[in-house]
Amino acid sequence: MDPFGKYNSIISARATDKRILKKSQDGGIVSATFIYGLENNILDGVIVADRGEKFKPVPKVATTPEEVIEAAGTKYTVCPNISLLKSAVREYGCDKIGVVGTPCQIISTKKAIKYPVGLRHVTDKIALTIGIFCMENFPYNGMKTVVEELCGARLEDVVKTDIGKGKFWVYTKWGETKSVKLKETHPYEQIACHVCTDYTAELADISTGSVGSPDGWSSVFLRTKKGEEIIKKMIDGGYLETKPIDEGKFGLGILKKLALTKKEKNIKEIEHRKELGLPVPIIE
Amino acid sequence: MMVTVAHVQLSSCCGCLISLSDTYEKLIDILGSIDLVYCQTLADAREIPNADVILVEGAVCLDDHHTMEIVKEVREKGKILVALGACSAVGGITRFCKGGQMPKPVQSSFSALTEVVKCDLAIPGCPPSPELIVNVITAVLNGNMEYLRPFAKYAESKRGACGCDLIINVINKSLCMGCGVCAASCPTRAIKMIEGRPLVSSELCIKCGVCSFQCPRIELPKGVCQLDGE
Amino acid sequence: MAKTINITPTTRHEGHGKLILEVEDNDVVNKAYYINTTPVRGFETMLVGRPAEFAPIAVMRICGICQTTHGIASCAAIEDAIGCEIPKDGRLLRELVGLGNRMHSHPLHHLLTADDFIKPEEKELRVDVIKLIQRMRKVGQLIVDVVGGEGIHPPNIVIGGMRTNISERAKAKLYYALKRYEKDAYLMYEAYTELIERYLEEIGIPDLGAHKYPYIASHTTFGDKEDIKWDSVVEIPPQRYYKDKKIAESTSVMIPLYGGVPVEGGPRARMAKFGNFRIGGSAMDINIARAKENLGAVYRAMEILDELDINGKTKVTPEYKDGSGIGVHEAPRATNVHFAEVGKDGKIKSYKIIAASTWNFPIVEKAIEGYPHQHAEVIMRAYDI
Numbered sequence: 001m002d003p004f005g006k007y008n009s010i011i012s013a014r015a016t017d018k019r020i021l022k023k024s025q026d027g028g029i030v031s032a033t034f035i036y037g038l039e040n041n042i043l044d045g046v047i048v049a050d051r052g053e054k055f056k057p058v059p060k061v062a063t064t065p066e067e068v069i070e071a072a073g074t075k076y077t078v079c080p081n082i083s084l085l086k087s088a089v090r091e092y093g094c095d096k097i098g099v100v101g102t103p104c105q106i107i108s109t110k111k112a113i114k115y116p117v118g119l120r121h122v123t124d125k126i127a128l129t130i131g132i133f134c135m136e137n138f139p140y141n142g143m144k145t146v147v148e149e150l151c152g153a154r155l156e157d158v159v160k161t162d163i164g165k166g167k168f169w170v171y172t173k174w175g176e177t178k179s180v181k182l183k184e185t186h187p188y189e190q191i192a193c194h195v196c197t198d199y200t201a202e203l204a205d206i207s208t209g210s211v212g213s214p215d216g217w218s219s220v221f222l223r224t225k226k227g228e229e230i231i232k233k234m235i236d237g238g239y240l241e242t243k244p245i246d247e248g249k250f251g252l253g254i255l256k257k258l259a260l261t262k263k264e265k266n267i268k269e270i271e272h273r274k275e276l277g278l279p280v281p282i283i284e
Numbered sequence: 285m286m287v288t289v290a291h292v293q294l295s296s297c298c299g300c301l302i303s304l305s306d307t308y309e310k311l312i313d314i315l316g317s318i319d320l321v322y323c324q325t326l327a328d329a330r331e332i333p334n335a336d337v338i339l340v341e342g343a344v345c346l347d348d349h350h351t352m353e354i355v356k357e358v359r360e361k362g363k364i365l366v367a368l369g370a371c372s373a374v375g376g377i378t379r380f381c382k383g384g385q386m387p388k389p390v391q392s393s394f395s396a397l398t399e400v401v402k403c404d405l406a407i408p409g410c411p412p413s414p415e416l417i418v419n420v421i422t423a424v425l426n427g428n429m430e431y432l433r434p435f436a437k438y439a440e441s442k443r444g445a446c447g448c449d450l451i452i453n454v455i456n457k458s459l460c461m462g463c464g465v466c467a468a469s470c471p472t473r474a475i476k477m478i479e480g481r482p483l484v485s486s487e488l489c490i491k492c493g494v495c496s497f498q499c500p501r502i503e504l505p506k507g508v509c510q511l512d513g514e
Numbered sequence: 515m516a517k518t519i520n521i522t523p524t525t526r527h528e529g530h531g532k533l534i535l536e537v538e539d540n541d542v543v544n545k546a547y548y549i550n551t552t553p554v555r556g557f558e559t560m561l562v563g564r565p566a567e568f569a570p571i572a573v574m575r576i577c578g579i580c581q582t583t584h585g586i587a588s589c590a591a592i593e594d595a596i597g598c599e600i601p602k603d604g605r606l607l608r609e610l611v612g613l614g615n616r617m618h619s620h621p622l623h624h625l626l627t628a629d630d631f632i633k634p635e636e637k638e639l640r641v642d643v644i645k646l647i648q649r650m651r652k653v654g655q656l657i658v659d660v661v662g663g664e665g666i667h668p669p670n671i672v673i674g675g676m677r678t679n680i681s682e683r684a685k686a687k688l689y690y691a692l693k694r695y696e697k698d699a700y701l702m703y704e705a706y707t708e709l710i711e712r713y714l715e716e717i718g719i720p721d722l723g724a725h726k727y728p729y730i731a732s733h734t735t736f737g738d739k740e741d742i743k744w745d746s747v748v749e750i751p752p753q754r755y756y757k758d759k760k761i762a763e764s765t766s767v768m769i770p771l772y773g774g775v776p777v778e779g780g781p782r783a784r785m786a787k788f789g790n791f792r793i794g795g796s797a798m799d800i801n802i803a804r805a806k807e808n809l810g811a812v813y814r815a816m817e818i819l820d821e822l823d824i825n826g827k828t829k830v831t832p833e834y835k836d837g838s839g840i841g842v843h844e845a846p847r848a849t850n851v852h853f854a855e856v857g858k859d860g861k862i863k864s865y866k867i868i869a870a871s872t873w874n875f876p877i878v879e880k881a882i883e884g885y886p887h888q889h890a891e892v893i894m895r896a897y898d899i
Contacts, residue, residue, distance in 0.1 A: 312645065
């Protein structure tokens, strides 16, 4: 089974801008790329998951680097970014939009591009899609349960959440770090995620996530020409530092393992649903 | 030989044709790539001729004899009959029609074209975007049946449409992952994302079918799952 | 011997229509009937008992070309019924979205009529004119897309104002688009006027389609309820207007009268009432007035952008109470009028629409009468019906 989908290359990378690294997840690839895009007229608006109250993410059209930085960091709960696709073009007047999303959101965007039935004059303005690795997501109260009940942290106090080394991590503004084994978080996952077989956002221009790279770095798939171009410019301009991806067990190996785990597990789930006569996303 | 295309308007607002004309500078090229043999709004032909493709926008007024004649005619004369846009494909705003209005109080029953005659393709949306209409025309010209399959299925299923489809077919079926594309595509802004799920306002839904068509969890056509443009 | 000529269906206009012409031996039309054969979808009865918010969404779908004007008139009628004042910036954006619609609709009409005035052998000119029209429409539709949310059926026109303001980026984008439009509108006006003058000269009927009926107009760029004497407005069934039973039972429009007579609405009426445009001339004057109105629209749109505060409030939450109101908007084609009766439960009690074009249905007949039947459709089209 093909774990990653089509891609041209994969690297480990991180942003060089300390402002970004301070606020962002891992290597800060999404924030750095969007800021670079906005500052160099490659993008004029980006759809991101902003921090709302109590760590509740809200989709936002960001048009300045400051807004991108404000929104930096992964939120392990559903944030309907694609719902803003049209607003970005309409009242925001953007022509070159960057979209970041989970694999399913990238799939959704791709379907919109191919079949833009209800998206008049919108999809031609999507300039860049960045996908983030995703095993599954949590509904807001699922995430809340994990943070508050399993980790014992108050949501108001949370400054960052993370998944790594088999654990769900919570960092509070009081400097505390709390964690829980990922296994224990499974009951709080969004069930709809179990029909998805895409771990690495196989249809994005660029896909990124922490898995496969050392702490503070991100693994980055460059899948399309567009994606390659912007990353190359960033590297050349010193906005990103890179190193070859570790091809061993703790690099590409673990990434491959997780990608295949998601596929195998969820293909089984899809088959199971079919046996029960339940609908699954039809792929013909 | 160029593909002959006819556009026929039944009970509709003409918005689907305007949508096609909103291809702006490309319109001339599009009209140049086909042979538009009938389009009452844009050209002088007064009789619907035989055509490779007949695009029909609007619902069928069952209480109007003339309309019923046209419906028979388009099926007979069109090799490929396309129900273009919500009214023709799935009912759309005409689902709310109930008659009693002057000066034709007896005209009360409007049905989607797909419910009255066999259509080959049905395109939801109020209106479908210019880009989508061009994609469909191009796919028809190139015989790209794979691209057209979702529309063929819509035509076949003769399904009505409603924002409730999101509830029944996606949320209730444990398929909604909260991407929000339904909300973005809704032409009346009837959909808000609350707690990561669509909340459809029944006050604003016009039953155009766009939200559920756009949903990748109801149908994910194969062509979508290929990375192109590299 | 008089004869009857049927032109069915009439072409190059929205909707379905037919012309029935009683013609004298000298080809001159003695009596004209312009019959609208579009089935009645019944937007008025559709709305009764439904929530008021549904009204603008629904009535926009009367016409896919001038949806915006129905949305505006509908909201205005309901706001009038409940005494709802919309914020200044909402009011500005609403006028702007209406103008955007006019700036696409008028050129679209130039497209529909182009073949009346451009000769078949003038292929290059035709392509150039179509390109120019499409450039202009693109700007008009951009305004409706950005301000209204959708170029066709803009959902941002809501009871209480406009759903959202626009960003600085969007405002700048519209400004530059309007600058282009300004230039193109001049080109269009010159080209179109020339074509029409040539046409009239060649057919040798300088007053083609003239009539003696009065005009109706409430405003140049928006709509003003106070400018109309409502006691003088009636809408009568065709059974009362037409003596011929067959005609009366076949048409789908009611007949609106102002002061007991048919009145002409639209570009010429507006420019004559609020400017010094020639009255009583050829119906082709309406085409020229239409091209001229594109200029007024673009200037006013630029002024609105200057006045607009992008951080200003655009909408208030409507508070429903029992009442009835009138909403007026100067649609591309004429004065669009909606009457709404609303209950305190926020539901529509009754609804009535005098869609812009309906004013001109009886006028088209008058304008065709007295001129050779060969020109009947050209006259009808001048009304962009």
